[in-house]
Amino acid sequence: MSTQEQKATSQLESLARALLIPLLAVFTALVIGALLIIVTDDSVIAAFREGLGAGLSRSWSVIALAYGAFFTGAFGDVYHITETLRITTPYIFAGLAVALGFQGGLFNIGAEGQYFIGGLTTVYVGYSITGLPMIIHLPLALLAGMIGGGVWAGIVGFLKAKTGAHEVINTIMMNYIAIRLAEFLLDVGGPMARPGYRPVSPEIQPSAYLPQFFPSDPTIRFNVGFILALIAAIFIWWLLFKTTLGYEIRTVGQNPNAARYAGINVSKVIIVTMFISGTLAGLAASADILGVIHFMPNAFSAGYGFDAIALALLGNSHPAGVVLASLLFGALRAGATNMQGIAHIPVDITSILQGLIIIFIAAPAIIRAIYRLRGLEEGERLKLTRGWGQ
Amino acid sequence: MDDKATAKTRRALGMGITYLVFALLTWVLFVPGTTSEQLTTFTFNVTAGNLPPIPDLTFHTLTGIYLMVALAALAGVWQLTKGFKNVYLILGLVSVFFVLAFLAWAARDKSMNLTGMIGATLLSSIPITLAALSGVMCERSGVVNIGIEGMMLSGAFMSALIGSVTHSTWWGLIAAVLAGGLTAALLAVMAIKYQVDQIVAGTAINILTTGLTSYFSSRYLQTNGALNNPPTFDRISLPLLGKIPIVGPSLFNNTLVVYTAIVLVFLIYWLLFYTRWGLRTRAVGEHPRAADTLGINVFRMRYINVILGGMVAGLGGAYLVLSSVARFDELMTAGKGFIGLAAMIFGNWNPIGAFGASLIFGFADSLQTKLAILRVPIPSQFLLMAPYLVTMIVLAGVVGQSRPPAADGQPYEKE
Known part of the structure; x- marks a missing residue:
């Protein structure tokens, strides 16, 4: 083999290696999910009382119905495919937010709070400014979401850089403060609530809507936000791997002391990393508000904070990985919704699958042990978080 | 040496200024909205127990507020000139002055039941305390526990399920403690x-337990009401203590879980700082390599501590069900595990400190309901933010740096 061929083969090998554990993790989680569905199904239990054959065949048909609904819910037709992509959109933004933090050695557990604040700022610009053409209003509303989320995370970065206060606790605290703030602003009669008896903001102006891909069919909610999410992923990839700032972020992430000796301004990098991370979480809210719901309800939470952590882990904190992981989670969510409708399986099964997937990815030794994988040594792994003190 | 000395004077100075800021805040926030004729009434009677009635305390609101301002200012001046020995105790007192002034202001032209307030504060703080204790046990041995929320949730779920099936609070309690321990394992x-x-x-544990408890809840507990109808613990009035005026009925007329939680605070404190087991636990959390050299089994100590910590968190889940609402609701822990984590840090990884911090969080929580009744003009959301803000301030080292165990969060590898 020529060296070039060798290089190509080893690249292919490393790609396969990078994909093998996540794929097996997802597969194993789905198998455990299937077992859970079987053992919690009364008709299966009844069938097993009649005999092993009846039990097995009943199990099979229950699983086939459930996972059948699952797959049609995710990919069945144009509506379901677009719905999967719509759910994927904020996942990409939020996943990128956490992934960028991980690359910089920061655990941003506060995507939820940044999402809330980004939502507040984006919706405010969306409804309060009137008479602007779309070409100005839409970017302005997006920018507002970015700044809202960015500042909210940036405060935590600042505290970390200046006082060493750990970002995990501070982002959790900021989550609660954000939720209370949103409650206050959107409560009936609150400063940002619409007149009437619902704790929601006013509708945003149509000039701030993200354009729909299928404007003729209002049931399809797939919009330009998805393209923006892909652009954000490419931008973060470029930032991380092609710019000096990205190099600094990754160096600080791997070893802040070494970074300091290398003359990197660690404080600045921490603050900037948290800020950009927050802008991404804010954009997740902008995508939901400007692209889909067009106002902000008081109970806005969709659990993005924890989902985003799972996404970053699953994607190994690489932007391309985050996009793939988001597609998976989007499909899981869309599929589970359909599965609940058709096979009456509680939608909470997505959380179970997500939890299992994180465990298997974070502890690949378990997957290696199950599938007797040998020779697959652990590659270079990101050091994701540190204790409270450092 | 010099550095240390300047740091100490700087802290003393900072404390003094903090007290004065409290005095100033009390003045600025509560004096302008109060007129000299307004009266505040604090009442102390509760219906529970056969106690001789205590007369209500009625006073001029403004006088009360000025008294609190004066006391806080006095503390500040004393700190700046002479200096207190225990600055944190005084900080606690100054905070109490602030809160009393606030209550006087909030209840002007009205009356407020202080005894009820004390009881409500204690009850709101119990699950937070148990979560914080769980965190203290794990982290003192060097394992960061973000999964307290999940451990409480599984405890709450199992206590509701097993309690309903067996019609027994005891089996429910045992199931909760085991579920917490298992999740911790x-x-x-x-x-x-x-x-x-x-x-x-x-994080994985939190997501997984959220999914599992919600899944089983909507599969079984919601469809079959008999599976979500656990009995609750009766209140036990302690002899003598329950008869103490004002605090007696609200503190010493509670369920067994409440008493257990309070006993655990002091028990774990004693275990950690006065027993061989505690010394070993702390050694493993501070310097596992050295502990290993001395023949302590690092892995075993960590396993034991994490699992025991999980059991305490499970008890916290049981409290929510068996000593409170008598049913399981999806996501019913509502972030109490995380607030417990904050209380642990706030309390500097010390069980008693964590209890104190939990009481502050509990107070803010119970205040919210109280203020809603009194129709206080400030939105309750801002009050509810206060404990989180205070935690961030403490964490930033403004009041005093809290320090985690040195090896907290670091896996140990035998050489």
Whole structure:
């Protein structure tokens, strides 16, 4: 083999290696999910009382119905495919937010709070400014979401850089403060609530809507936000791997002391990393508000904070990985919704699958042990978080 | 040496200024909205127990506020000139002055039941305390536990299910403690055996237990009401203590879980600082390599501590069900595990400190309901933010740096 061929083969090998554990993790989680569905199904239990054959065949048909609904819910037709992509959109933004933090050695557990604040700022610009053409209003509303989320995370970065206060606790605290703030602003009669008896903001102006891909069919909610999410992923990839700032972020992430000796301004990098991370979480809210719901309800939470952590882990904190992981989670969510409708399986099964997937990815030794994988040594792994003190 | 000395004077100075700021805040916030004719009434009577009635305390609101301002200012001046020995105790007192002034202001032209307030504060703080204790046990041995929320949730779920099936609070309690321990064992295996990043492992546990409890809840508990109808513990009035005026009925007429939680605070404190087991636990959390050299089994100590910590968190879940609402609701822990984590840090990884911090969080919580009744003009959301803000301020070292165990969060590898 020529060296070039060798290089190509080893690249292919490393790609396969990078994909093998996540794929097996997802597969194993789905198998455990299937077992859970079987053992919690009364008709299966009844069938097993009649005999092993009846039990097995009943199990099979229950699983086939459930996972059948699952797959049609995710990919069945144009509506379901677009719905999967719509759910994927904020996942990409939020996943990128956490992934960028991980690359910089920061655990941003506060995507939820940044999402809330980004939502507040984006919706405010969306409804309060009137008479602007779309070409100005839409970017302005997006920018507002970015700044809202960015500042909210940036405060935590600042505290970390200046006082060493750990970002995990501070982002959790900021989550609660954000939720209370949103409650206050959107409560009936609150400063940002619409007149009437619902704790929601006013509708945003149509000039701030993200354009729909299928404007003729209002049931399809797939919009330009998805393209923006892909652009954000490419931008973060470029930032991380092609710019000096990205190099600094990754160096600080791997070893802040070494970074300091290398003359990197660690404080600045921490603050900037948290800020950009927050802008991404804010954009997740902008995508939901400007692209889909067009106002902000008081109970806005969709659990993005924890989902985003799972996404970053699953994607190994690489932007391309985050996009793939988001597609998976989007499909899981869309599929589970359909599965609940058709096979009456509680939608909470997505959380179970997500939890299992994180465990298997974070502890690949378990997957290696199950599938007797040998020779697959652990590659270079990101050091994701540190204790409270450092 | 010099550095240390300047740091000490700087802290003393900072404390003094903090007290004065409290005095100023009390003045600025509460004096302008109060007129000299307004009266505040504090009442102390509760219906529970056969106690001789205590007369209500009625006073001029403004006089009360000025008294509190004066006391806080006095503390500040004393700190700046002479200096107190225990600055944190005085900080606590100054905070109490602030709160009393606030209550006087909030209840002007009205009356407020202080005894009820004390009881409500204690009850709101119990689950937070148990969560914080769980965190203290794990982290003192060097394992960060972000999964407390999940451990409480599984405890709450199992106590409701088993309590309903057996019609027994005791079996419900045991099931909750075991469920918490089992969830913690999962964390321990991931953190200690597989050396998974501990914060990631805890997050996974939170997501997984949220999914599992919600899944089983909507599969069984919601469709079959008999499975979600656990009995609750009766209140036990302690002899003598329950008869103490004002505090007696609200503190010493509670359920067994409440008493257990308070006993655990002091028990764990004693265990950690006055027993061989505690010394070993702390050694493993501070310097596992040295502890190992001395023949302490690092892995074993960590497993034991994490699992015991999980059991305490499970008890916290049981409290929510068996001593409170008598049913399981999806996501019913509502972030109490995380607030417990904050209380742990606030309390500087010390059980008694964590209890104190939990009481503050509990107070803010009970205040919210009280203020809603009194129709206080400030939105309750801002009051509810206060404990989180205070935690961030403490964390930033403004009031005093809290320090985690040195090896907290770091997996140990035998050489």
